[in-house]
Amino acid sequence: MSQAALAQVLRDLPQFENANLLVGSSTSDDAAVYKIDEDTALVQTVDFFTPIVDDPFTYGQIAATNSLSDVYAMGGKPVTALAIVGMPVDVVSNDIIHEILRGGAEKAKEAKCALAGGHSIKNPEPIYGLSVTGIVNPNRMITNAGAEPGDILVLTKPLGTGILTTAIKRGLVSGEIVDRAVDLMGRLNTPGARIAAEGLVKCATDVTGFGLLGHLRSLCASSGVTAHLSAADTPVIDDEIISLIEEEDCVPGGTRENLRTAEPDCEFDSSVTDAQKFLLADAQTSGGLLCCVPEAHLERVQEIFSEEETLCNEVIGRIGEPGDGPLISIS
Numbered sequence: 001m002s003q004a005a006l007a008q009v010l011r012d013l014p015q016f017e018n019a020n021l022l023v024g025s026s027t028s029d030d031a032a033v034y035k036i037d038e039d040t041a042l043v044q045t046v047d048f049f050t051p052i053v054d055d056p057f058t059y060g061q062i063a064a065t066n067s068l069s070d071v072y073a074m075g076g077k078p079v080t081a082l083a084i085v086g087m088p089v090d091v092v093s094n095d096i097i098h099e100i101l102r103g104g105a106e107k108a109k110e111a112k113c114a115l116a117g118g119h120s121i122k123n124p125e126p127i128y129g130l131s132v133t134g135i136v137n138p139n140r141m142i143t144n145a146g147a148e149p150g151d152i153l154v155l156t157k158p159l160g161t162g163i164l165t166t167a168i169k170r171g172l173v174s175g176e177i178v179d180r181a182v183d184l185m186g187r188l189n190t191p192g193a194r195i196a197a198e199g200l201v202k203c204a205t206d207v208t209g210f211g212l213l214g215h216l217r218s219l220c221a222s223s224g225v226t227a228h229l230s231a232a233d234t235p236v237i238d239d240e241i242i243s244l245i246e247e248e249d250c251v252p253g254g255t256r257e258n259l260r261t262a263e264p265d266c267e268f269d270s271s272v273t274d275a276q277k278f279l280l281a282d283a284q285t286s287g288g289l290l291c292c293v294p295e296a297h298l299e300r301v302q303e304i305f306s307e308e309e310t311l312c313n314e315v316i317g318r319i320g321e322p323g324d325g326p327l328i329s330i331s
Contacts, residue, residue, distance in 0.1 A: 002257045003028075003210055003218070021075070022138055027145045027222040030070040030205055033136065041138040043076035048084045048129025052165045052285055053182065056096045060103025063128045064210065068111050068285040071134035072189040073206040073289060074194025078111050078134045083118030086127040100128050111188055119164040140196045141325035144215075147292040153317040154301065156191060156310040157184055157288025158235035159212060159279050166252045167244050172186035177238050184237065184311055185286040191308040192289055200297040200304075207287035211255065213262040213280050213328065215290060220265075220319075220327045223292075229317040229330045231276040238286035243273040252282035267326035280330065289314070292319055 001009070010025060021039060023033040031045035047067040051059045065083075071078045083104060087097055108115045113132065164181045167173045195201045203223060205215045212234070220227050236242070245248040259281035268277060288310070293301045298315075305313035 015025040022141070023143055027143065028218040029144045029222070030073040033074060033138070033141055035138050039137055040139065043071045043074045043134035043136050044132070045070035046129070048254045049126050049285070050125055050127055051181075053168070056099035057103040058182060058186070060100040060128060061107045062182070062286055064104035064107035064130055064284065065186050065188055067106070067130035067132050068113065069189045069206045069208070069286060071132050072192035073142065073204055074134070074136060075140060075192055076134035076136035078113035078132050080114045080116045081108050081130040082116060084127070084129050085118060085120040086123030087120070088124055088126065089122055092126060096134055099287060100126070104128065104130065105296075107186070107188070108138045111190070118131050135216045140199055141292045142196050142201055143194065144203060144205045144219040145222035146321045147219055147225050149225060149319055149321045150295060150296070151203065151292035151319040152295055152298055152315055153227065153229070153292045153319065154293050154298070154305075155207070155235065155288055155314055155316050156291070156305055157187070157207070158280055158312055159207070159284065159287070160237040160241040161185055161285045161287065162211075162252050162255050162283040163241050163244055163250055164200045164237060165250070165285065170250065172244065172248055173240070177240060179235055184314050187252060187286075187311065189289050191305055191310060194304050194305060194308070195291065195301055198300070200301050201291050201293055202324070203292040205290050206286050207290050209254065209283050209311070211258040211262070211281040211283055212290065213266060214258050216328060217262050219290070219292070224322050226320040226323060226325065227328050228320055229280070229328060231272045231280065231330055232266055233314060234280065234316045235312045235314050236279060243280065245278050251278050252283060255281050258283055259267065262328075265327035266312045267329045269331040272330050279300050
């Protein structure tokens, strides 16, 4: 669902007030956080989607990575997970379903997360994902509501998976560029736990279905700040993606909806092309962390990202003071 539609259906829902619920749905954060004691809080999230690649094992890996990412985005460490499985069992064989589950289990094992069970149903099309529980020190947790003016925006994965997966389905790309996209989507966002443990970052989010603009928009609104982005400095998986947008109109519907939703809160410089706008709004699968880094901590944060071999650690913008102008300005 789009951000606008989601806001509409979630409005005015009854809520049991609990002082230990540190992060709920009100700030559109990546996961819920529930305080157990002064040093421990639970991080809870759930995510699943339909296949975006043909190989069942790889699909399972990507879906699990995407689910685990929300815990890392809150600065937590995943500890247990439950699988969510919906399959057209008359069409998809048990061997294929096993490969999907094996891919997810391998990624949970890599994350040192115990896959404890799950639930399965018959479904007209395949869906797979995880409900993940993690732990975090509530004094060190990361949220999307803690950005401060002067924070520097750093991104850990390049953009373009939504456009690329659409191109793959159309048979427009193959080979090395596809391999790079698959590698990106299967990379765990483990640096989130490290930067939280060292108290380096208080505000971050992972870039997924609402695109960079959508998630930054939520972050700015929740934090009461503005942001400036540099389109030229924002990394892309491959320059061919720009050609796929401009020459093949290879833009998924979710990306178009993301841009429509974000545009009222954005001001684009005349130098920003339509292709760059779509890229900034591109619906990502298992995207990177967008971190708001205090300038004093930037060197250490980028050092950690290098040690963790993130696909990039580019500075792409800065958090600004609140004001009457646009929430996000892009040049």
